[in-house]
Amino acid sequence: MGIGMCGPVLIGHGTKAQKDHFLPRILSGEDYWCQGYSEPDAGSDLARLQMTAVEDGDDLICNGRKIWTTHGHAANWIFCLVRTAREEIPQKGITFLLIDMRTPGIETRPIWFISGEGVQSEIFFSDVRVPKANVVGRIDDGWTVAKYLLLFERGGSVAAPGLKASHCRLIETARATDDGNGHPLISFPDVRARLAQLAAEVANLEAIELRVMSALSAGQGPGPESSMQKTLNTELSQKITHMAMELAGVYAAPFQPHATEIGGRVQIDRAGGDHVAAGPASAWSATTRYFNDRAASIYAGTNEIQRNIMAKAILKI
Ligand SMILES: Cc1cc2nc3c(=O)[nH]c(=O)nc-3n(C[C@H](O)[C@H](O)[C@H](O)COP(=O)(O)OP(=O)(O)OC[C@H]3O[C@@H](n4cnc5c(N)ncnc54)[C@H](O)[C@@H]3O)c2cc1C
Numbered sequence: 001m002g003i004g005m006c007g008p009v010l011i012g013h014g015t016k017a018q019k020d021h022f023l024p025r026i027l028s029g030e031d032y033w034c035q036g037y038s039e040p041d042a043g044s045d046l047a048r049l050q051m052t053a054v055e056d057g058d059d060l061i062c063n064g065r066k067i068w069t070t071h072g073h074a075a076n077w078i079f080c081l082v083r084t085a086r087e088e089i090p091q092k093g094i095t096f097l098l099i100d101m102r103t104p105g106i107e108t109r110p111i112w113f114i115s116g117e118g119v120q121s122e123i124f125f126s127d128v129r130v131p132k133a134n135v136v137g138r139i140d141d142g143w144t145v146a147k148y149l150l151l152f153e154r155g156g157s158v159a160a161p162g163l164k165a166s167h168c169r170l171i172e173t174a175r176a177t178d179d180g181n182g183h184p185l186i187s188f189p190d191v192r193a194r195l196a197q198l199a200a201e202v203a204n205l206e207a208i209e210l211r212v213m214s215a216l217s218a219g220q221g222p223g224p225e226s227s228m229q230k231t232l233n234t235e236l237s238q239k240i241t242h243m244a245m246e247l248a249g250v251y252a253a254p255f256q257p258h259a260t261e262i263g264g265r266v267q268i269d270r271a272g273g274d275h276v277a278a279g280p281a282s283a284w285s286a287t288t289r290y291f292n293d294r295a296a297s298i299y300a301g302t303n304e305i306q307r308n309i310m311a312k313a314i315l316k317i
Contacts, residue, residue: 001033001035002031002077003026003027004156005035005149005152005153006033007022007023008149008152009079009096009145010023010136013096013148018134018136031076032071032077034078034121035069035079036069036078036099036123037049037066038069039051039064039065039066039067043302044301044302044305046146047090049082050064051063051080051081052082052084053083053084054084055084055139056129058132058133059132060097060135061128062097062105062125062129063126064082064125065124066122067122067123068111069108069121069123070119070299071119071121072122073108073118074119075101076100076101077099078098078099079149080096081094081095081146083095085140091143092140092143093140094140094142095135095137095140095142096135096137096142096145097136098130098135098136099125103128103129103130105128106128107123108121108123108124109124113291116255117292151222152226153300154227154229154301155225155226155227155228155229155230156216156222158209158213159209159236159237160209163202163233163240164202164206166240167195167202169282170198170240170243170282171186172282173283173286174191176279176280177279194243195243198236198240201236205232205233208232209229212226224310224313227310227313227314228306228310230300235297235303237296241286241292241293244286244289245290247283248279248286248287251279251280251283252286255288
């Protein structure tokens with residue numbers, strides 16, 4: 001979230017001092033960022049956010065709660081949206097603020113997922129003092145900065161290479177599993193047809209992503225197409241993880257997160273890591289990946305919300 005989101009926002013909206021200080025530390029990995037947008041009553045309707053920041057001399061005093069914060073337990077910095085004023089239009093009076101997670105008054109609690117992961121957190125802020133120098137953009141005018149960041153969150157990177165790797169795993173599983181009568185699943189025409197269809201969809205996504213990357217490297221922003229990218233890549237990923245479960249068959253039934261790779265996309269608690277895994281290696285993570293991927297159409301703004309944005313910004317409906 002440092003390289004993919006905070007960095008681009010600082011380049012686009014930060015002061016020289018903020019760029020000089022934070023950008024090298026993002027690149028070196030010295031600072032590891034998380035995103036404090038969502039709150040218990042502000043998800044799709046993000047402008048309803050309630051976490052407050054009250055001016056006190058050169059500082060802002062923050063109180064409130066963020067939820068679903070990915071990597072909140074590991075990050076040493078968080079970029080937050082806070083309410084600095086109450087206006088008739090809720091998008092006004094929001095400020096984009098960089099907060100050092102080591103500041104007194106911050107408590108992080110993990111949220112455990114069905115996939116076995118605990119990488120999302122709930123974060124509580126009690127009288128947390130943050131220098132005004134950490135405001136990106138202007139006080140009360142953070143909505144523009146927040147929306148700019150979302151373009152990069154949804155469309156500033158590529159998913160096709162990862163999906164290609166997942167597709168290769170599908171083929172390996174289809175070769176390694178059979179129908180119970182010794183016929184490998186890859187030999188069935190409907191399995192082959194579905195694999196071919198998914199390969200075509202990955203190639204299609206790759207073409208779109210290359211176009212967006214080309215625009216980015218020419219200095220343009222990701223634009224509203226980022227909503228299309230996010231929707232396509234998450235729904236395609238869900239189709240792939242769904243098929244992986246079907247191909248894994250009986251091997252998907254034993255939930256075996258201990259067999260999932262360390263440092264892979266699915267992070268797990270490896271307590272009891274000496275278990276013997278069942279089934280072909282390509283199928284070991286099918287269940288954890290499937291469960292993890294259910295969230296893909298929710299995070300970074302749900303796919304329903306992305307369709308609303310596409311209808312408005314691209315189709316002009
Ligand atoms: C795994 C995971 C990681 C996340 N990581 C982060 C993070 O790091 N930082 C962060 O700030 N947030 C994070 N989030 C939060 C995420 O952005 C929100 O969950 C998301 O925006 C949806 O908000 P909500 O959960 O409050 O659902 P709601 O907004 O309550 O939505 C509930 C349902 O109603 C639908 N809906 C709501 N409004 C509309 C509408 N206008 N039109 C059509 N349908 C609508 C939604 O599509 C959804 O299906 C994460 C969430 C998950 C699941």
